[in-house]
Amino acid sequence: MVGNKKLQTIIEGVLSGKTDMLSKAITLVESQRSEDREDAAKVLAACSSSPGTSLRIAISGAPGVGKSTFINVFGQHLIQKGKRVAVLAIDPSSEKSKGSILGDKTRMAQLAVEINAYIRPSPTSGALGGITRNTHEAMLLCEAAGFDVIIIETVGVGQSETAVSNLVDLFILLVIAGAGDELQGIKRGIMEQADLVVVNKSDRAEKVNLRTAIQDLKNALHMFPPNDKGFAVEVLSSSAIENKNIDIVCEKALDLFSTMQNSGVLDRSRSEKAVTLMHQMLRTRILGVVFDRITNQEMRTMETAINNGELSPFQAVDELLKTVIGFT
Numbered sequence: 001m002v003g004n005k006k007l008q009t010i011i012e013g014v015l016s017g018k019t020d021m022l023s024k025a026i027t028l029v030e031s032q033r034s035e036d037r038e039d040a041a042k043v044l045a046a047c048s049s050s051p052g053t054s055l056r057i058a059i060s061g062a063p064g065v066g067k068s069t070f071i072n073v074f075g076q077h078l079i080q081k082g083k084r085v086a087v088l089a090i091d092p093s094s095e096k097s098k099g100s101i102l103g104d105k106t107r108m109a110q111l112a113v114e115i116n117a118y119i120r121p122s123p124t125s126g127a128l129g130g131i132t133r134n135t136h137e138a139m140l141l142c143e144a145a146g147f148d149v150i151i152i153e154t155v156g157v158g159q160s161e162t163a164v165s166n167l168v169d170l171f172i173l174l175v176i177a178g179a180g181d182e183l184q185g186i187k188r189g190i191m192e193q194a195d196l197v198v199v200n201k202s203d204r205a206e207k208v209n210l211r212t213a214i215q216d217l218k219n220a221l222h223m224f225p226p227n228d229k230g231f232a233v234e235v236l237s238s239s240a241i242e243n244k245n246i247d248i249v250c251e252k253a254l255d256l257f258s259t260m261q262n263s264g265v266l267d268r269s270r271s272e273k274a275v276t277l278m279h280q281m282l283r284t285r286i287l288g289v290v291f292d293r294i295t296n297q298e299m300r301t302m303e304t305a306i307n308n309g310e311l312s313p314f315q316a317v318d319e320l321l322k323t324v325i326g327f328t
């Protein structure tokens with residue numbers, strides 16, 4: 001339990017940009033302990049009074065495509081432009097990912113030592129809703145601590161990408177040349193979220209393959225209806241390992257952001273996404289609440305009834321809902 005004085009120190013620390021206090025605040029909002037919830041709410045309330053002016057970017061793409069390596073360089077370019085950069089690395093709950101967090105840390109080694117950088121791996125386990133909420137709150141805290149750019153490294157798979165896209169202003173999708181869409185696990189939904197596509201590891205691709213990859217992606221993007229942000233989605237290439245073209249991607253991202261700011265698209269997009277997020281979170285929370293109410297015993301009973309042919313799956317669902325929420 002954090003005492004009031006301690007809480008005040010955390011709040012003041014965050015607002016004056018102290019990263020050790022920022023870490024404490026993020027730990028607090030990530031805490032699952034019910035006695036921390038109230039303190040977390042206080043910290044959040046005190047830290048999210050001013051409307052955010054930071055640029056929020058998601059760097060997405062299949063595992064291994066080079067996201068962390070890319071962010072390491074990308075972040076340094078942003079810092080050279082006078083920005084303070086926070087990186088939140090979302091991590092799936094699997095065992096496999098525990099290794100990747102360490103990997104991410106070492107891959108961002110140069111960025112990590114920059115005084116104007118803050119890197120926070122979020123080894124969040126649990127439901128998608130929890131991940132989204134933690135990331136959202138961590139983002140607000142980073143913003144309160146004066147970070148101008150907040151980069152979210154996503155896990156590159158499935159549903160979480162769509163959820164993350166509702167937290168950010170720009171969604172940058174990294175891909176590699178030569179691997180088919182299938183191989184890269186790029187779902188149509190993820191492509192559709194992209195504001196900018198970057199073919200990374202250009203150092204490894206033959207020139208002609210790179211050109212083909214870029215053209216293929218452009219063709220694929222063409223199939224989608226134009227976004228309502230007022231710009232066309234471009235396809236660039238980069239080599240994170242050789243620090244090639246990342247400055248161009250950086251320039252482009254800042255450009256898109258100021259275009260969105262000036263046209264009013266940014267405000268509109270943020271409100272739309274906030275509403276979508278609300279719907280999404282509501283669905284996730286309801287799911288959690290209802291499932292939590294079903295006891296193991298009740299679930300087993302239904303499973304057995306289905307196995308014995310006594311109930312159809314639909315009848316079982318009705319029964320369960322009647323038990324836990326009183327109606328179906």
Ligand SMILES: Nc1nc2c(ncn2[C@@H]2O[C@H](COP(=O)(O)OP(=O)(O)O)[C@@H](O)[C@H]2O)c(=O)[nH]1
Pocket residue numbers: 061062063064065066067068069070103104107200201202203204238239240241242
């Ligand atoms: N050749 C080459 N390798 C890269 C490049 N970017 C990243 N890598 C390598 O690809 C592997 C995965 O990189 P990582 O940043 O961890 O990918 P992530 O899983 O998407 O975060 C590492 O071995 C990196 O050194 C690049 O531009 N060129």
Ligand SMILES: [Mg+2]
Pocket residue numbers: 067068069100104153
């Ligand atoms: Mg990574």
